[in-house]
Amino acid sequence: MKRICLGLCMLICLSAKSSPVYELLERIDPGASQKFKIELSEGEPDFFELDQAGEKVVVRGNNYVSIATGINWYLKYYAGIHLSWNGMQAKLPAVLPPVKEKERREASLKYRYDFNYCTYSYSMAFWDWERWERELDWMAMHGINMALALTGMEVVWHNVLQQLGYTAEEIGQFIAGPGFLAWWHMNNLEGWGGPNPESWYERQMQLQHRILNRMREYGIEPVFPGYAGMLPHNASEKLGIEVKDPGLWCGYQRPAFLYPENPAFKRIAGLYYMEMEKRFGKAKFYGMDPFHEGGNVQGIDLAAAAQSVLQAMKTANPEAVWVMQAWQANPRHEMITALQPGNVLILDLSSENRPMWGDKESVWYREKGFEGQDWLYCMLLNFGGNVGMYGRMDRVINGFYAAVQHPNGASLRGVGKTMEGIENNPVMYELLLELPWRKIPFTKEEWLKGYVKARYGKDDPRLQQAWQILGKAAYNCPVVQEGTTESVFCARPAEEISGASSWGTSELYYAPEESKKVAALFLEVSEQYKGNNNFEYDLTDIMRQALADKGNVLQKKITEAYRLKDETAFRNLSREFLQLILWQDTLLATRPEFRLGTWLERAKAKGETEEEKRLYEWNARVQITTWGNRQAADKGGLRDYSHREWAGLLKDFYYPRWKAYFDLLEKRLAGEETEDIDWYAFEEPWTLKNKVYASAPEGNIIDVAPLVFREVFGQ
Structure with missing residues (x-):
């Protein structure tokens, strides 16, 4: 009987050691699997338990997904390590923080x-x-x-x-x-x-x-x-x-x-x-x-x-x-x-x-x-x-x-x-x-x-304050709307912008000063977090949001100046707006997640021949701009539905579009009679181009963000 039990225990251990969870841990940090003990245990509903065995953290659960969820819970709430889309790898401590008291969590629902x-x-x-x-x-x-x-x-x-x-x-x-x-x-x-x-x-x-x-x-x-x-x-x-x-x-x-x-x-x-x-x-x-x-x-x-x-x-x-x-x-x-x-x-x-x-x-x-x-x-x-x-x-x-x-x-x-x-x-x-x-x-x-x-590995008062503001502002939308408040940078130019896409909105539901305030709090501590991947991603994102929010306000001032026929104010404000787009491009170029090149290079990599690469790149370019043919883009309302605030796209697609519009309005202020711009005809040529956009980041956000903040907000 003892031999049967011993054999069964060895079989369970062998099965656990070859489980996808150990392979997952190795992808997070080579050697990480040696720091955990994984235990499959029968039970309903889905559950995971966190426990301790010597220097090893024990994670047990009724299936591999439950166990992987337990590992993630441990990394977040015990080790201060947050794995996310912007980074699925991390360096774990040589000795993991211990689980001092067994924790068990059950899923209240099945799926x-x-x-x-x-x-x-x-x-x-x-x-x-x-x-x-x-x-x-x-x-x-x-x-x-x-x-x-x-x-x-x-x-x-x-x-x-x-x-x-x-x-x-x-x-x-x-x-x-x-x-x-x-x-x-x-x-x-x-x-x-x-x-x-x-x-x-x-x-x-x-x-x-x-x-x-x-x-x-x-x-x-x-x-x-x-x-x-x-x-x-x-x-x-x-x-x-x-x-x-x-x-x-x-x-x-x-x-x-x-x-x-x-x-x-x-x-x-x-x-x-x-x-x-x-x-x-x-x-x-x-x-x-x-x-x-x-x-x-x-x-x-x-x-x-x-x-x-x-x-x-x-x-x-x-x-x-x-x-x-x-x-x-x-x-x-x-x-x-x-x-x-x-x-x-x-x-x-x-x-x-x-x-x-x-x-x-x-x-x-x-x-x-x-x-x-x-x-x-x-x-x-x-x-x-x-x-x-x-x-x-x-x-x-x-x-x-x-x-x-x-x-x-x-x-x-x-x-x-x-x-x-x-x-x-x-x-x-x-x-x-x-x-x-x-x-x-x-x-x-x-x-x-x-x-x-x-998210950041420590309890920082400035970042806590910043996220409490975000929780009451950007992450507390009081109305039903289709996704984020859309940046007017990405909208087809017009005097009045209701949204960048046909069914979205560019109306802010919080004061634009709030995103600026959060960006300032992040910048106060930025030097302490140089190399912290999550912080650098979030700093880029909150700076992007602050600039986008300023752009939404500035666009309304430009329209007001145009309607008042104040040529000087119009010229100065429109130039400030265009420069804001370029600053946004510079800012976002520091992260691959916010670069057009990441999207286009993935598309081309799918192709085996030059013809295939061109087809896939065209698909990628069209989707994020015109979306469809003229009928679908204009009458079907699909143009800019999948707009992206990305480096490269801002500089080479959205900037020229706004500049062409401001040039048109300036001519009209000067008394010239001009026809409206055929926007689809203006946009489609970009979808047919093959300019290469790099995916590798340019600069470090810790260095770039303070410069951009001073230039844009004067602080």
Whole structure:
């Protein structure tokens, strides 16, 4: 009996030593795995425990994600080490701070979900395995155990369409390019950004295999895109089957919708799931959002359609669950009430702004929420990958605990981050993903104290003061708006700017002096934090915000001077504004996260030939500027939707645009008759260029920030 027990213990130890968690620790800091003792232990719900065994910190949990979450909790709140998108490596102390009293935390809810379809285009369109590996580590350490998995899924469609008789040229006209695949997946458009070369499909499929292998090693459940009736819009002529035309989306032709009651639906769905399983295996979850953002549903029996979609999915995997996004009219009442609870999981996509779960204050209030279907409390936060400090901390915290206590909370199953773009505002994601592990409600003021200490490695009074200001200003948005207050630097010039994008806003909800005040507090202690990666990133971001806020105020003064026909004031203020853009460019050039070159170089690296590199670079350039063709950019409202406050883009795209506008107004002040600028014609040539933008940082923010602050604010 003793030999059996000893053998079992050795097997458990061997299994733990070869676990992905030890490999994760080695990527954080080579040798770090020797400082921890990892223990897998059965139990429900998900939990982690922090304990001590000699000089080693013990982290035990019921699965690898729970253990990775425990390691992250230890690093933040015991060792003062915060790993984030701006840095997933750190030097750990030779001897780790001890856990003096065992700490146990349990997740109050089952799921922690990751990604919006849009994230795959606005942030991840051109990621390689190295970048994906860092993200997967971040996900595990933040408790993510369920994530949308879209990479390479276009190969499934490529092969299904081949089997249906489509030619390579026709397939290329249907599947979107790398920068726009998200909206193709969501049935919004066809072909824009393509056609993709054959090498794209093979490389993305190989990348997805690596991603899925790591997800499965950690125990993260992938959410595959399911089949809900999408076909090329010419399917009637090509395949001889009746399909519905859902209309246009922002000027683009939507794919056709195959009626689920049509016998062809079952056949094509079968081909789709068979091809997916062949390439990527089965999934427990499949995401589908028929009629996303206004698709025409006239004449469709929505209840019957839902049952047919579910049946096709269940035929592929009887245990599968249908994941839906709650956005605008979706999920349709008729569809979710036609399905038995347990078969559906709904992402309340913007619980912090427009919740549907039953919050009476919401503009999308639904009295019965999701009709008893399982759902997740999600935070959308970011639109278009736009840069800017923004959040609704109080709303996120209070809304979550209110949802838990609400009658509709009986079917609440977890939280989700459903942002359109990532790699910004790390504080908000830390907050959201800690909620399930904190059973007792708390205030943002309390939480920020711990965050600041973890973020910078020590409890600094100046930085504590700075973040309390941010908590009441940038991270306390009192109104519903689509993401950050948008910098007017990135807006198409006009006398009055409502927002840089069609659906965003440039109206500040806090006094602009607040961001300047925070920047000054950071600068007071900046020399002490030289080399501290988190501090340097945050200093760059808060300085960027202070300059953007000043620009928003200055633009209104320029308009006032122009309308008063004060030529001197107009000339001086417009020159100050243009110089502000250049200072912003200089400031942001110090960090790779804020450089255009980082985005473009990743895009080009995906190409094997010069032709492929040009295609991918064009996708990357178009997405962040015009977004689409003239119809979609201007009449569809998509221009500047994905604007980015980045070094390189500020200097070579936004600056010339504003200068051309100010030159026009100056001529008009002088009495000249001039035509309005055709902005699309002005912008499109930049998308076709191939100027190289470096990704390596220029200068150090600790040196650059004080100089810029003095020049801009005179202090």
